[in-house]
Amino acid sequence: xxxxxxxxxxxAYRVRIALNLKxxxxxxxxxxLVKPDPLPAFRRDVSPQGLIPAIxxxxxxxxxxxxxxxxxxxxxxxxxxxxxxxxxxxYVRAAALLVACDIHPLANLRVLRYLKHELGHDxxxxxxxxxxxxxxxxxxxxxxxAGSGRSGRFVHGDAPSMADCCLVPxxxxxxxxxxxxxxxxxxxxxxxxxxxxxxxxxxxxxVQPDAE
Amino acid sequence: xxxxxxxxxxxAYRVRIALNLKxxxxxxxxxxLVKPDPLPAFRRDVSPQGLIPAIxxxxxxxxxxxxxxxxxxxxxxxxxxxxxxxxxxxYVRAAALLVACDIHPLANLRVLRYLKHELGHDxxxxxxxxxxxxxxxxxxxxxxxAGSGRSGRFVHGDAPSMADCCLVPxxxxxxxxxxxxxxxxxxxxxxxxxxxxxxxxxxxxxVQPDAE
Numbered sequence: 001x002x003x004x005x006x007x008x009x010x011x012a013y014r015v016r017i018a019l020n021l022k023x024x025x026x027x028x029x030x031x032x033l034v035k036p037d038p039l040p041a042f043r044r045d046v047s048p049q050g051l052i053p054a055i056x057x058x059x060x061x062x063x064x065x066x067x068x069x070x071x072x073x074x075x076x077x078x079x080x081x082x083x084x085x086x087x088x089x090x091y092v093r094a095a096a097l098l099v100a101c102d103i104h105p106l107a108n109l110r111v112l113r114y115l116k117h118e119l120g121h122d123x124x125x126x127x128x129x130x131x132x133x134x135x136x137x138x139x140x141x142x143x144x145x146a147g148s149g150r151s152g153r154f155v156h157g158d159a160p161s162m163a164d165c166c167l168v169p170x171x172x173x174x175x176x177x178x179x180x181x182x183x184x185x186x187x188x189x190x191x192x193x194x195x196x197x198x199x200x201x202x203x204x205x206x207v208q209p210d211a212e
Numbered sequence: 213x214x215x216x217x218x219x220x221x222x223x224a225y226r227v228r229i230a231l232n233l234k235x236x237x238x239x240x241x242x243x244x245l246v247k248p249d250p251l252p253a254f255r256r257d258v259s260p261q262g263l264i265p266a267i268x269x270x271x272x273x274x275x276x277x278x279x280x281x282x283x284x285x286x287x288x289x290x291x292x293x294x295x296x297x298x299x300x301x302x303y304v305r306a307a308a309l310l311v312a313c314d315i316h317p318l319a320n321l322r323v324l325r326y327l328k329h330e331l332g333h334d335x336x337x338x339x340x341x342x343x344x345x346x347x348x349x350x351x352x353x354x355x356x357x358a359g360s361g362r363s364g365r366f367v368h369g370d371a372p373s374m375a376d377c378c379l380v381p382x383x384x385x386x387x388x389x390x391x392x393x394x395x396x397x398x399x400x401x402x403x404x405x406x407x408x409x410x411x412x413x414x415x416x417x418x419v420q421p422d423a424e
Contacts, residue, residue, distance in 0.1 A: 048359060049352045059299035063356075064313065066278075067305035074298050086286050087271035093279035097312075101276065105317035114344070119337070132326070140261045144275075147260060 001026040001057040004046065006033045007208035010104055011065035012053035013169035016208075018069045020199035021160055022076050026055065030210030033109065066100050069162050081162045091148060092156050095163035098144060099170045103137030107173065131179045138174065141167070142184040151186060153193045160194060168194050172205065213238040214268040216258065218245045219420035222316055223277035224265035225381035228420075230281045232411035233372055234288050238267065242422030245321065278312050281374050293374045303360060304368050307375035310356060311382045315349030319385065343391045350386065353379070354396040363398060365405045372406060380406050384417065 003019065003026040005012040019026050031052050032038040043050045051063040055071075062071050073081045082089045105111070107130050115121045115129055145151045155163035171191050174181050181188065194200040205211060215231065215238040217224040231238050243264050244250040255262045263275040267283075274283050285293045294301045317323070319342050327333045327341060357363045367375035383403050386393050393400065406412040417423060 049356050051352075059302065062299070062302045062306065064306040064309040066309055066313070067302050070305055071298060071302040074301065086283060087274070089286065090271065090274045090279050090283040093282055094274065094276040097276040097278055100309075101278070101313050101317055105313055106323065111318065114341075118344075119331075119333070119341075121331070125331070129326075129331075132330075140263075144261050 001055055003028045004031050004042065004052055004054040004056070005029070005208065005210075006031055006052050007205045007211045009033060009052055010169040010173055011100075013172070013203060013205060014065045014100075014165045015053045015055065015068050016203035017165040017168065017200055018072055018081060018162070020203050021079060021081065021165070022072055023079075024072065024076065028209060030208070032210065066096060066162075066166075069096075069165060073162075079159075081160075081165070083156050083159070083161065088150065088156060091150050092161045092163045095141065095145060095155050096161075096166040098137065098141045099163075099166035102140070103134055103170055106133040106137075107177075127177065130177050134170070134174050134177070134179045135181075138170070138179070138181065138184050138187060142187050145190075146186040151190065154190055160197065160199070164190065164194055164200075167191065168200055215240045216243050216254065216264055216266040216268070217241070217420065217422070218243055218264050219417045219423045221245060221264055222381040222385055223312075225384070225415055225417060226277045226312075226377045227265045227267065227280050228415035229372075229377045229380065229412055230284055230293060230374070232415050233291060233293065233377070234284055235291075236284065236288065240421060242420070244422065278308060278374075278378075281308075281377060285374075291371075293372075293377070295368050295371070295373065300362065300368060303362050304373045304375045307353065307357060307367050308373075308378040310349065310353045311375075311378035314352070315346055315382055316378075318345040318349075319389075339389065342389050346382070346386050346389070346391045347393075350382070350391075350393065350396050350399060354399050357402075358398040363402065366402055372409065372411070376402065376406055376412075379403065380412055 005028050031042045039050050047054055053065055054061055054063045055068055062068050069081055082092055112126050115126050145155055150156055152158040154160045168191055217240050243254045251262050259266055265277055266273055266275045267280055274280050281293055294304055324338050327338050357367055362368055364370045366372045
């Protein structure tokens, strides 16, 4: 399997964790999202929509980090990224999507660039935007997870799931951009548990082949 | 089953279509997202995070439209919202998530409000933002679907799926905000097919009990 990744992409980070948790070896090909040349070449040769992350194997090119995790789960169910039980699975997916739909898209590189270049906001205003949505979203996720009665060492019980794959990269970015995250003790405790697992450590942006 | 909905919410519209396609009857309870009173009451009585749409049944309260659709699919597989085949399922999920993660979050009511009230943009600038992200995202979805070799009358072949549940509400909103959508012939043809199905027609915002 091939993984098209960018070390700093939050969505690629999710997929790297999921692959590691599953124990699936993937040959990583870096596509630098900030330098001018790699993305046009990737669009020409691999994915016309330029979607990162993507994986490629016998089923072709698969995009969208949450769709990739669902695919990995169906292709190799063990160890699972989703718990047993319909209610439990819905809870994990909802937590994952709280990050993937409600937080990350607003803090994306292309959005921050648009605020700066097209709307003329200075870096301070862009940073304020970033912190607003990330802190707002993490606050809702904290309440959702803490109030669920379903969390344990991880978002669901004592095994990592799709939701932890989404949470950890979002917290990594929140720290990088100096968001106030002290108010989210449940999420921080889960993050600390994840940091103890090799699957999460080896997916960290700082240890990727294309890390700067 | 109970559905907490708001007639104009794009995510609630997705869930209404999915319920109709499955033939699952749900008692609809409207939560007006613009009037000042309903949301606090909903937060107090039902969902502390105030997440709309939500469904409630024997498995408790389930939130996040994509998680709700996956739940409905697992609870009642027939008729399916996902095709057979791992690659095909990944394609449908990716198309659904292109809308749910890459388009809709940037065109959300709370984001448009923030641009206006916190960042001081006038209505023209807010509308330009809206059209930019919706047209950009639909353009990528058009290329993704048209280039997949997998579309037919619907996003995948000749049966509606999770992806159509996401596409139709997004196009409805795009029209409402005067986005330029003529450049997306594949998506428009699928939208026209969907408009011929009772499941989609009865989920339309204009025929909901809380429609204004």
